[in-house]
Amino acid sequence: DAGVIQSPRHEVTEMGQEVTLRCKPISGHNSLFWYRQTMMRGLELLIYFNNNVPIDDSGMPEDRFSAKMPNASFSTLKIQPSEPRDSAVYFCASSPTDRGKLFFGSGTQLSVL
């Protein structure tokens, strides 16, 4: 199994641009999570899906952030428009049905200039 696959690994963009982060969970996993990691705030849960349905998006910081999961093998996290304070590492993780063990992707390092 290739594990959770995220793309791109690095993204550098200018303030105001749209950014789309992509995630392919492990096949057969029912849950998918988007986390943001920063020095100041640690690892924050942004949103999570169960069976492709968004369950809790209370961690999404602003309306500029949106996430979709059109099918069981793909999810996107979009920031529009992006701001410098969005700079962080964004992790995607998936989980099978065994009560919460998460498998993380390698993350996307986002830098908004």
Next chain:
Amino acid sequence: AQSVSQHNHHVILSEAASLELGCNYSYGGTVNLFWYVQYPGQHLQLLLKYFSGDPLVKGIKGFEAEFIKSKFSFNLRKPSVQWSDTAEYFCAVTSGGFKTIFGAGTRLFVKA
């Protein structure tokens, strides 16, 4: 609201020293507890987990953790650390459904 507190943000130890990282959570119901490790430049990996049964759980690389329900704690321990244990350690709690909340993390630096 559910939360996870890790007591130490930074820990510096010499090789062979013993390690204990504190973790407390706030949730009154049934929980599943985890410790994850993030080595420099890498993504998070599961170190150990507690679902039920023996409150002392053993994980990879000689790590163990003890669940004390009355104290809402799940402290991580290792009797003798190595330079290669230098990493950031995250305590995490899953309650109810699939929502997993992480603590702020503890950065461990082991001096060779």
